Amino acid sequence: TVTAGIVSAKARNINILRGSYAIESFIQTDAVVNPGNSGGALVNEQGELIGINTAIISESGGYEGYSFAIPANLVRKVIRDIREFGEVQRAVLGVGISEVTDEIAADNALPVVAGVYITNVSRESSAAEAGLRSGDVIISINGIKTNSVPELQEQVALFRPGDRISLEFYREGQKYRRDNVTLKSLDRPAASFRQ
Incomplete structure (x- = not known):
């Protein structure tokens, strides 16, 4: 049908x-x-x-x-x-994440209520090695906007451990970019994190 x-x-x-x-x-x-x-x-x-x-x-x-x-x-x-x-290769950033709310956008001087808020960063994770911190707001991966948690998860899921990506994020109202962020395997960061 x-x-x-x-x-x-x-x-x-x-x-x-x-x-x-x-x-x-x-x-x-x-x-x-x-x-x-x-x-x-x-x-x-x-x-x-x-x-x-x-x-x-x-x-x-x-x-x-x-x-x-x-x-x-x-x-x-x-x-x-x-x-x-023979199995799915899952890469992760090693961050806890949540949606950006009006309050988070205001607190971080974001131009729009969009992006993915980092609630915590796992030690020795890809995100930690790239210098990301709790409170940062990820807005893109490899130039593709990540306006929501599902968008970020989908983008990360397209890569394998060892792949390199670029990230754009806001920190305290300033926009930053990190290139050559090497993603790690799902089993490397603490299992309590969402990406």
């Missing part, structure tokens, strides 16, 4: 996964996805794969207006990792 719909949001967290390192950065659409259709392709008008249908929000068990897909870039990375290594 083929259905059509409109993508109404990206980087959606719908709180269906558990665990410190769960990544929820779904594409939200109103395309009909019924139970049993998970794993089907979500394609754009050009027929290009943009996601894999994964979940619906439903109290009745049937479609009620929203469906969610894992972004294709994450799916491709997982497939490459499994083919090459």
Whole structure:
């Protein structure tokens, strides 16, 4: 069965996964996805794969207006990792994170209420080695904006341990950039951190 719909949001967290390192950065659409259709392709008008249908929000068990897909870039990375290594290679920054609120934006003299607030930094983590601190607000990875926790998690998830990235962040109203930040393995930083 083929259905059509409109993508109404990206980087959606719908709180269906558990665990410190769960990544929820779904594409939200109103395309009909019924139970049993998970794993089907979500394609754009050009027929290009943009996601894999994964979940619906439903109290009745049937479609009620929203469906969610894992972004294709994450799916491709997982497939490459499994083919090459036999398992997914997870890289982390080694930071605890939260959404930027109005209060955090005001306290940090941010131009907009966006970015990802660092609540803590693990010792010997990628973030610590790059000089990031609690209170910093990450606004981009490799030039791609990270306006929310799911966006940051998705961007980090696209890399493997040992990969180098650049970060832009605000600290006390000033914008900074760190290049050549080497990501570490999931098992290296303390397991209590979210990215």
